[in-house]
Amino acid sequence: MSIPNITETLLNAKKNKGLSFADLEKILGRDEVWIASVFYRQASASDEEAKLLVEALGLEPIYIQELTGYPVKGLGPVVPTDPLIYRFYEIMQVYGFPLKEIIQEKFGDGIMSAIDFTLDVEKEADPKGDRVKITMSGKFLPYKKW
Amino acid sequence: MSIPNITETLLNAKKNKGLSFADLEKILGRDEVWIASVFYRQASASDEEAKLLVEALGLEPIYIQELTGYPVKGLGPVVPTDPLIYRFYEIMQVYGFPLKEIIQEKFGDGIMSAIDFTLDVEKEADPKGDRVKITMSGKFLPYKKW
Amino acid sequence: MSIPNITETLLNAKKNKGLSFADLEKILGRDEVWIASVFYRQASASDEEAKLLVEALGLEPIYIQELTGYPVKGLGPVVPTDPLIYRFYEIMQVYGFPLKEIIQEKFGDGIMSAIDFTLDVEKEADPKGDRVKITMSGKFLPYKKW
Amino acid sequence: MSIPNITETLLNAKKNKGLSFADLEKILGRDEVWIASVFYRQASASDEEAKLLVEALGLEPIYIQELTGYPVKGLGPVVPTDPLIYRFYEIMQVYGFPLKEIIQEKFGDGIMSAIDFTLDVEKEADPKGDRVKITMSGKFLPYKKW
Amino acid sequence: MSIPNITETLLNAKKNKGLSFADLEKILGRDEVWIASVFYRQASASDEEAKLLVEALGLEPIYIQELTGYPVKGLGPVVPTDPLIYRFYEIMQVYGFPLKEIIQEKFGDGIMSAIDFTLDVEKEADPKGDRVKITMSGKFLPYKKW
Amino acid sequence: MSIPNITETLLNAKKNKGLSFADLEKILGRDEVWIASVFYRQASASDEEAKLLVEALGLEPIYIQELTGYPVKGLGPVVPTDPLIYRFYEIMQVYGFPLKEIIQEKFGDGIMSAIDFTLDVEKEADPKGDRVKITMSGKFLPYKKW
Amino acid sequence: MSIPNITETLLNAKKNKGLSFADLEKILGRDEVWIASVFYRQASASDEEAKLLVEALGLEPIYIQELTGYPVKGLGPVVPTDPLIYRFYEIMQVYGFPLKEIIQEKFGDGIMSAIDFTLDVEKEADPKGDRVKITMSGKFLPYKKW
Amino acid sequence: MSIPNITETLLNAKKNKGLSFADLEKILGRDEVWIASVFYRQASASDEEAKLLVEALGLEPIYIQELTGYPVKGLGPVVPTDPLIYRFYEIMQVYGFPLKEIIQEKFGDGIMSAIDFTLDVEKEADPKGDRVKITMSGKFLPYKKW
Amino acid sequence: MSIPNITETLLNAKKNKGLSFADLEKILGRDEVWIASVFYRQASASDEEAKLLVEALGLEPIYIQELTGYPVKGLGPVVPTDPLIYRFYEIMQVYGFPLKEIIQEKFGDGIMSAIDFTLDVEKEADPKGDRVKITMSGKFLPYKKW
Amino acid sequence: MSIPNITETLLNAKKNKGLSFADLEKILGRDEVWIASVFYRQASASDEEAKLLVEALGLEPIYIQELTGYPVKGLGPVVPTDPLIYRFYEIMQVYGFPLKEIIQEKFGDGIMSAIDFTLDVEKEADPKGDRVKITMSGKFLPYKKW
Structure with missing residues (x-):
């Protein structure tokens, strides 16, 4: 897997528009981490979400279709x-x-789901140095017996 | 790396004593995740912490020295x-x-520290199925320029 | 990971008793594949199930505790x-x-769960050569958006 | 191995035609999983099947030859x-x-063939969440002694 | 996987008895390569074959059970x-x-079976240096369509 | 290593000419497996052989030079x-x-050479299903002592 | 990861200008190792630093944006x-x-930071052969307990 | 490679004697990093050095021979x-x-030798947090042309 | 790493000129193995050597710069x-x-240098088959103690 | 593969006898590198050679059998x-x-044999530092065409 071509297009458009992911969070009504996942084609947007995103970034509607497809996930070595x-x-x-x-x-005996799952990032001010706070919430899935 | 021998000893003693990690959290005054990390020799206890832990588990003092050593970290494939x-x-x-x-x-440009770092696990009741909530807090470390 | 020591003990006991997994299915009221997963410590039995299994195999009760623990899963290269x-x-x-x-x-967009999941094996008679029929049933988990 | 170029062409054509794999199953008289395998060049079509497929998708006949070739199989990391x-x-x-x-x-002693083999996917409605049902049927091949 | 303990026992017994695999071929009525595969626990013997083999090697009957089990196959890095x-x-x-x-x-489109398969080794005298002749015969398995 | 570009050119030309490797065997006076190895650039042809091959396939003489070069061998993962x-x-x-x-x-103590080596494939008709017969003949090379 | 395209551009420009990294050290007021890290996109420059660098190398301002981005780090196998x-x-x-x-x-118990970290290279003259002296200075980060 | 058995013996003896590597540096007249390398069998001591070390740690002379052997080097995954x-x-x-x-x-064109090489660790007091200072000095080896 | 583009250019030019590496050895006054290393960008030529080589091969002077650069070394899987x-x-x-x-x-205790190192290949005529004679000469580097 | 147990036994016996491999070369009439290969079970000795070796090292005749077996070759990661x-x-x-x-x-087109192969190590005195000279001689094996 390598980073999709569309990712750079989206990141550049966002930079040129001067938008932060927090700005996009307000526009789409979705968390910024989830939106960044759409940028990297690790999550699939609805038509509505893709349209809002493409418009916000000033891109051609042609990208909508790609953003709504179900991507092959997992990036990097x-x-x-x-x-x-x-x-x-x-x-x-x-x-x-x-x-x-x-x-x-x-x-x-079971797992924390990585599918029924949310992920948030917050900046915590701290006099000894700001901290990154990451909150994961995944549904517990007990092993089924049969 | 493989799971240290002492881990099984500690887990069995804990089971026999009928103690949960939450119980140990109260006894040691340390978070249960951190205590579990000591069990797996991924964190090193102070003499005081090791003594409290070994006593709570009803083990011989001989284990104190091993628990205070600085372990080789990282487990599994x-x-x-x-x-x-x-x-x-x-x-x-x-x-x-x-x-x-x-x-x-x-x-x-920088990272979230995995050293100046804490990790908590909570159980969130949810009518659609309980959720595992994991909170990570790591100091942000900006890349130094020189 | 390597095959746990208890697996050989269980398999030998089963052989000596002349029991098939289908026999154990009747005794435990669980599917034979799931029972074989308990043998390989890929699934955890309840106290009741472990007791029934250990008794059926003519083994000492000492094995019950191990069979009810939550195993580290995944075997082989x-x-x-x-x-x-x-x-x-x-x-x-x-x-x-x-x-x-x-x-x-x-x-x-989502996955088939491998946790809320069942697995069955059947023998299908076929004049051109018997066939192995494997049926998997896993809950569909849609990706949560947040 | 990486995903063949023709796969994207086929998937896009299918999308534009508004066809599902279930629709193609009716047109070709082959199971939808097998047809998806042809899309990913993991199975080879007969001339007849390739012609039907290419026509259904509104593609040029030039693709027929590639779809009937015997592909190098296995995809992904x-x-x-x-x-x-x-x-x-x-x-x-x-x-x-x-x-x-x-x-x-x-x-x-033997194996389930992955060659004399069929694979089906069904959607099972379930009030607690729909389930993916996968059925594999492979001929049992006993080890030959000589 | 590593070479099973029983392999060394069998090879030593064979050496002490002064038997070649060709000798064992005559005793068991099976090809020497197949018999060597039994030595390395890559093939499973019938009770009859195991008994003949153990007797020929002058070993205790206790080894018969192991030789008739269905081994985990594949050796080496x-x-x-x-x-x-x-x-x-x-x-x-x-x-x-x-x-x-x-x-x-x-x-x-299909494969040569490695299960419905035989393997022979012959020594071919050649004035320029003897040659190893290996003959493989595997059933052709065409890909099933469904 | 990946499959050389010339391989596809040769295979397409062969297909368009309606030639089998058995046909090429007659034209070149070399075994079909060896000729297929030349196609995949795993063996190097003499000028004469390359000329015969290129002519038979109706290709430009420009390919002769590449087919006579000494290739880097080994394909696939x-x-x-x-x-x-x-x-x-x-x-x-x-x-x-x-x-x-x-x-x-x-x-x-020694090896079967994979260099002073020949490899043949035959189709054996069999009422229970045709068989692939592969014959390898490699010079035995004893370990030299010094 | 592979070496970014911009690296070659920067190295060629530096060669054509006849500049050493030591020269760039004087121009940017940053250590030469850090500057080489910017060349390989392992460190991110400020706008000011990128501007100085691009000017010194006689390149178009278009490269400034890339040099200030936060790169994906780590190169080579x-x-x-x-x-x-x-x-x-x-x-x-x-x-x-x-x-x-x-x-x-x-x-x-802790680590030497590779983030709050500096790295210097010096040439030490030595009659038996010059020596490379590398000095690393990283903040010690003690493991936090929680 | 895994950590040699002797390493634990030496580390325990050192702990029991209450000696630091800095103490051993004074006794042996060698740098503490080099001495730690002897502990991990990554460097070989002379008879004299091994004797001094074994005496300082209160161990039997039997360990001298092992410490003077030329070890297989490289540890860990x-x-x-x-x-x-x-x-x-x-x-x-x-x-x-x-x-x-x-x-x-x-x-x-050449390398920094990792053989004609020294390595030092110092603690640098710093009000913002102490720093680890590592100094490497390796002979430069130019590529020989021939 | 993969074979550099310039390698093919150099090899083709050498072929077209009808030159052997032995011929180039005479022209450059360097060993043929070293020259082949320059072809594969595993060794760096001086300006003088690059000029001689490029002229001998009838190539444009533009290649001189690349041949004198210090390459990233190591080829193949x-x-x-x-x-x-x-x-x-x-x-x-x-x-x-x-x-x-x-x-x-x-x-x-030490190593044979692969940097202060030469490598020669000779053909030894032998009635039982010619032999490849390879001579390596590398400076012994004893481990430095400090 | 890991270093065989017998290797340590042989090396210790050699050390205790105060013998060098050069001494053993005289006793066995085989090159010291080959003898070291026997120590590491990478070459198989004849009965005569094994007997001479075991006697020279003052070991029990029981080791002769192991040294004449045909070992599994290849050591290390x-x-x-x-x-x-x-x-x-x-x-x-x-x-x-x-x-x-x-x-x-x-x-x-062919290879240098690593089987019909000899390997010698010499010490070359050199005022700039002694050199390790390694001479390999392997029969050239041309690719057979068929």
């Missing part, structure tokens, strides 16, 4: 090399088993 | 096969670039 | 070398994209 | 990153050994 | 390092596509 | 995904050690 | 093949654990 | 998972090409 | 598939540890 | 981490294609 993205790999490597232990204790 | 842990890999694959986009827009 | 198991990898390689196309057309 | 396709990898990782156990008990 | 075995990997790398071309031209 | 080619990988995985055992017993 | 770069991989392989031991003894 | 060690991998990924550019500009 | 090149990988796999043993016994 | 052995990997990466070019020009 097996182990990411970008330091920002790698930190999430590291969290999975270091805290994966502890998280499994805690989630199982609270919920039983 | 390059791509995890356990479905619960894999979902965090999937989140990194699918949402890694969107997260990078949003964090950079809010903070500039 | 990244690409399986066993020809029977490899064929499922091949099906994923050859028919993965076509399946994605059909599922998305029928359901929209 | 060693471990798929797309969540929908990954779930089939996960099923193989988690249930591969249990499936091997059950198939061998029922049939003896 | 992803790319073999042993020069003799590597040459077969090299043949697949260099001649794989040409073989595909020829087999498809002669038979159509 | 580390583990092949095409089912037909994969079966040769599987044979190496499953029967590699047994083959090593038999060859060493017959010849001593 | 998993294990580098270039001998100069490999030596840093080798240092990590050979001295990684000793470094961990020493840093932990001096600082406690 | 292809991409390290321990966060402290990973940062050196990240530095190589992010700054490898810039370092190559600077070293080549200063020295010509 | 992690494990080579070309049989000729693979044999050097095999020699490293099979004889790597024995070579380490002998070199260390003769020289102590 | 896919990419070696030991710096001495890695340099041979690097030579293959950097000089593999140039060597292919030169060998093909001198000999035609």
Whole structure:
């Protein structure tokens, strides 16, 4: 997988329009992380959402169709090399088993869904240095027995 | 890397004592996720914390020294096969670039620290099915120029 | 990951008792595939199920605790070398994209759950050679937008 | 391997014609999953089938030759990153050994063919959420001794 | 996967008995390559074959059960390092596509079965140096359409 | 490595001329498998052979030079995904050690050459289904001591 | 990841201008290693820095925007093949654990930041052969407990 | 490669003696990083050095022989998972090409030796947080032409 | 890494001029292996050498600059598939540890430099078949202690 | 593959006897590199050679049988981490294609055998630092056409 061509087009248009993802959040009524996922073709927009987005960015309607298709998901190498993205790999490597232990204790045998799932990013002001706050909320899915 | 021998000892002792990680949270005054990380030797306890933990679990003091050592971190294969842990890999694959986009827009060029970092798990009751809520808070570290 | 020690104990006990998985299906009231998953520690039994299983196999009650724990899942190498198991990898390689196309057309953007999921194996008599019939049923999970 | 250029041409033509794979199933007299496999060049059509398909999609006859060639099969990375396709990898990782156990008990030492093989997808309405039902039928091939 | 413990036991017993695989071929009425596959637990013997083999090697009957089990198949690393075995990997790398071309031209879209399959090794005397002659015979399996 | 551009040119020309590899075998006086290897640039033709081939296919003489060059050999991914080619990988995985055992017993410590090597494919009619017969003949090379 | 197109443009312009990185260090007031990182799009310049750089190299202002963007970082294969770069991989392989031991003894459980980090290269004259002196300075980040 | 057994013995003895690597530096007259490399069997001690070390740690002379042997070097997985060690991998990924550019500009085509090489770690007090200072000094080796 | 474009240009020019590497050895006063390394951009020529080479091959002076640049080195996949090149990988796999043993016994703990290094190829006539003689000469570099 | 247990036994016995490989060369009448290959179970000794070796090392005759068996060859990871052995990997990466070019020009399409092959190591005194001289001699094997 590599970054789709449309991503650069969208990011450039957004830069030229001087829009932030927070601005787009207001226009689309969707969270900025989800909108960034549409930019990278990791989420599919409805016709309505795609139209709003394309208009906001001043792009031709021709892009609407691509944004509403169901993309092949997953980007980048097996182990990411970008330091920002790698930190999430590291969290999975270091805290994966502890998280499994805690989630199982609270919920039983199952998983946190990455599909019925939301993801938010907030900036927390802190005198010792601002903090990135990430909130994930995924439906617990218990293993079905049959 | 493979799961350390001490992990099974600690988990069995905890089971026999009928203690939850939430119980240990009260005893140690540390978050349950962090305590689970100590169980898996992904975090190092102070002498005081190790002593409290070993006592609570009814284990011999001999384990204190190991729990205070600085462990080699990172567990499991390059791509995890356990479905619960894999979902965090999937989140990194699918949402890694969107997260990078949003964090950079809010903070500039840099990363969310995975060291000056906390991680919490909560159970959110939901009539459509309970949800796992995970909150990460990491200090933003801007790239230094020199 | 490697095959757990308990798996061989269970398989040998089953062989010595002359029991088939179909026999165990009747005893436990669970599907034989699910029971085989418990043997390989890919599924966790309830206390009741573990007790029934251990008794049926003539094993000591000491195994009950292990069978009710929540296992680390996923077995074998990244690409399986066993020809029977490899064929499922091949099906994923050859028919993965076509399946994605059909599922998305029928359901929209989302996945078939591998957690809220059942799996059955049947033997279909056929004059040209018996056939293996595998039926998977997984809940469709649409991508949540937020 | 990467997705062939012809795939996009076929998918776009299908979209423009407003045809579903179910529609094509009626036109070609072949299962929709098999037809999707032809789209992704994982199966080869007969001249007759290719002609029917190309006509239905309103494409030039020039594509017929490519669709009847015997393709190099297998798509995507060693471990798929797309969540929908990954779930089939996960099923193989988690249930591969249990499936091997059950198939061998029922049939003896051998495999389920992935060549003399059919694959169907159905939508099962369910009040708790629709389900994806996948049915595989492969000829059992016993290991030949010599 | 690694070489099973029983393999060394069998090979040592064979050495001590001064038997060649050709000798065992006469005793079991099976080809020597197939018998060597049983030694490496890549093929499963019938009770009768296992009994004959164990007796010929002067081993305890306790090994019969293991030899009749259905083994997990596939040995060695992803790319073999042993020069003799590597040459077969090299043949697949260099001649794989040409073989595909020829087999498809002669038979159509399908594969040579590696299950309904026999494998023979002969020594061909040659004044310029003896030659290894390997004969593979596998049933052609055409892709089923559905 | 990926399939060379010239391969498609040669295969298309062959198709347009309605020639089989067996036809080319008669024209060049070389085995069809070897000729297919030239098509995939895994073997180098002499000037004479290249000229005969290019003429038979009705191509410009410009291709002669490329066909006589010494190619970089080896095609496809580390583990092949095409089912037909994969079966040769599987044979190496499953029967590699047994083959090593038999060859060493017959010849001593050494290898079967993949260079001083021939490879033939025949179609064997069989009422239970035609069979692919592959014959490899490679010079035995004993390890030199020094 | 592969080397960005802009890198070659910048390196060629620098060559044509006859400038060394040390010259650019004086012009930008930034260390030459950091400037080389900007060339390879591993660091992002401010508008001011990008303008100075583009002017010094005699390039069009159009490149300024790209140089100020936040790049995807990390270049080259998993294990580098270039001998100069490999030596840093080798240092990590050979001295990684000793470094961990020493840093932990001096600082406690934590890491040396690769973000709040500087890197200098000096040439040390030495009669037995000049030496490369590399100085890294990274903020120590202690693991946060929570 | 995995961490040698002797490493744990040496680290435990050092802990029990209450010695730091800085203490050992004074006793052996060698840098603490080099001594830590001996602990991890990445460097070989002279008889004299091994004797001093074993005596200082209160261990039996039996360990001297092992410490003077020439070890197989390189520890840990292809991409390290321990966060402290990973940062050196990240530095190589992010700054490898810039370092190559600077070293080549200063020295010509060649490498920094990782053999004729020294490595020092210092603690730099800093009001904004202490810093880890690492100094590498490797002989420049120009590519020989012949 | 992939083979640079300039390599094909140089090889074609050499072919058209009817020059062997031995001819170029006489013209440049450098060994033919080194010159072939320049062709593949694994070694950098001086201005003088590049000029001589470009003239001998009848190419435009524009190529001189590229040939004098310091290339990124290392070609081909992690494990080579070309049989000729693979044999050097095999020699490293099979004889790597024995070579380490002998070199260390003769020289102590250290390495043979691959930088201060020469490589020659000779053809040795032999009635049983000509032999390839390869001579490597690399400076021994003892591990520095500090 | 990992280093066989017998290797350590042989190396320790050799150390205790105060023998060098050069001494063993005189005793066995075989080259020291070949003898080191026997130590690492990469070459098989004759009964006579094994007997001489075992006697010279003062070991029990029980080891003779193991040393005359035909070993599984190839040691260490896919990419070696030991710096001495890695340099041979690097030579293959950097000089593999140039060597292919030169060998093909001198000999035609074929390979240098790694089986009908000898390998010698010499110490060359040099005032600028002693040099390791490695001489490989392998029979040229031309590709057979058929």
